[in-house]
Amino acid sequence: MVLSSFYSKRFFRFDLLKIYCMANTITTGKYTNMQAFLLVTLRLVIGWYFLYEGLVKIFNPDWSSIGYLMDSGGICSKMFQSMANNDHWVAIIDFLNKWGLTFIGLGLILGLFTQLALFFGVLLLMLYYFSHPPLASVSYIMPQEGSYLWVNKTLIEIFTLALLMVFPTSHIIGLDRFFRKNINNK
């Protein structure tokens, strides 16, 4: 009953507060142990991946998004490339990438503000996806492994994060559990 409510249209309004509250209003007991274990593990490994990507950038003084932005293709390429040519934009994008990836990673691992982290994770990945859409007519320098048609790893990751949003686990394993208690007990 509870899970099915997450398929309802309400969810797609992207009301931040609602998304955030979803993790806190859900009640336990609907996942089997195996389901909960796999969902939590999926959350943790994706969190790990995000955290590493963020920290690597923070600790590398030479890292910049500029090369990636310049390499953009497809319909949005003009926008991403013009950002690469603006030092202020590059500074903002660099900052958001470094700390965004890190906090999303931490959020997923710790299970803290997880719905929010997932939401921004999807947003960030969508930017990556649209900066490098895997179209038959475009080729890229980055990423360097393989080529894809429409569906690439980024798109799969977007849907995985979205999946985790509708199958939340941070109220079971994660710091969000404490918030749920508090809200529920009010």
Added chain:
Amino acid sequence: MKKNHIHKNITASSTSAQGIDRRDLIKGLAALPVLGLFSAAWLKKNNIDKTFREQMREVVNLTAQPVELAPSVKDGKPLRIGVIGFGIRGKQLMRAAGYPEPSWIDEQIKAHRENKQNKNYQDYMDQEQLNIEINGVCDVFSVYSNASAVAASNIHREKTGGKMGKIPRQYKTYLELLDAQDIDAVIIAAPDHWHATMAIEAAKRGKHVYCEKPVSWTVPETYELVKAVKENGVVFQLGHQGRQTESYIKAKEAIDKNILGKVSLIEVCTNRNDPNGAWVYDIHPEANPQTIDWNQFLGKAPFHEFSLERFFRWRCWWDYSTGLNGDLLTHEYDAMNQILNLGIPSSVVSSGGIYFFKDGRTVPDVLQVAMEFSQHELSFLYSATLASSRSRGKVIMGHDANMEISDRLVINADRDSTQYKDKIKEGLIDPNVPIYSFTPGKKGADGFATPTEQYFASRGLLFTYRNGQRVDTTHLHVKEWINCIRASIQPSCNIDQAFQEGISAHMSTKALLENRRVFWDKDKNEII
């Protein structure tokens, strides 16, 4: 089960009063060990990376920092310059010196307006002022002469209609310009057959000289010029702006540190494939016998009737030109001379032909030159075509490593190297991955950096300059000359380097035209 449930509810309700129960605490914090694991893995990886970097640094001990801009020497008084020749290169040199044609500024502003990413205009306006003034100009084509006077008066780098400074004097002949009392130094951008003649006359009058390459058109005048420059103590700079290229400076550092081991072969090329690159330049609509002083253009060249082709496309005829040898081999040679201190080749052979541009030219459009440097035990191969732009790099091949140079620099170890044998065996060095790469404008050097950066480097994609500004190498080269005049020292491409450049090019031309192996007699200091 039910009991448990009740118990849980009770506990939960008591939570609000007492805090959080044990079960919640464990479950809430259950993922924390993952962070601990992450931290441990992170630290371990960092240690491995650090050790690797340190070990690599022992192998390739090159500074990672870009070459810093040399500060300007300023003695307050502006240096007074004369400019001879305002063709394609003369215009570029005037701009590099800080004096653009207003029409050129118009074009840059328009280019920026049409494409915001085009920052040429801003880069140009940011170019350092050299504290010079242009007091005299001279060109045998009156349209160019007038245009150079306008450019010389454009002291604020204004667009058309902007506020100009004083219009300098236009001289009918270069000798009158050289005789002027209000000129301390000259920039010579006339055709090849005039270079040494003008530079000699300038030196004799105590004027400092910035001369376009090649240094000379004939062998004897090369010696005369050296004599004139040395006897008169003027500051001479030959126009190989490649001297200012960061990657060349880094390449020299790598050679000096013996990272390549013994170098046995150098391969350099010219790959062009358009009429402009093959010297088929536009003919100005206002050019005619009335606007061009044809006799002054000819100078020492054999007589020929007035010809617009010959005037504008003079590089195509030996009568005025030094061909691929003087125009493009010299750039490659000078780069290698800068990096490896080659000096003059012990012998040269050459071959080539006019295979594509059948427009009446006498100068080959495809050329091969093989220079032997027996003193260094190495060969230098130059190969040029003006009819294919397939990119072939500038490569220095050593026993231990090889180096490819463009505006970037990449060094790869040789799989059969002696110096790196152990490191390759240990897996520390992979011959397929650069042991060093340098990209100008980028903060650090890598080669042991992330795969992404390696990939970027291998594809030759530049990181856009962020901290360091894009600077025109010609500007730096002119600036070095001006600073040297102020400091009374000789610049990087001084008369000795120029002599080596000139002789090497002449040996190549002689080998080609006389169809024989040409030698350099070190003791007699002459070509045999």
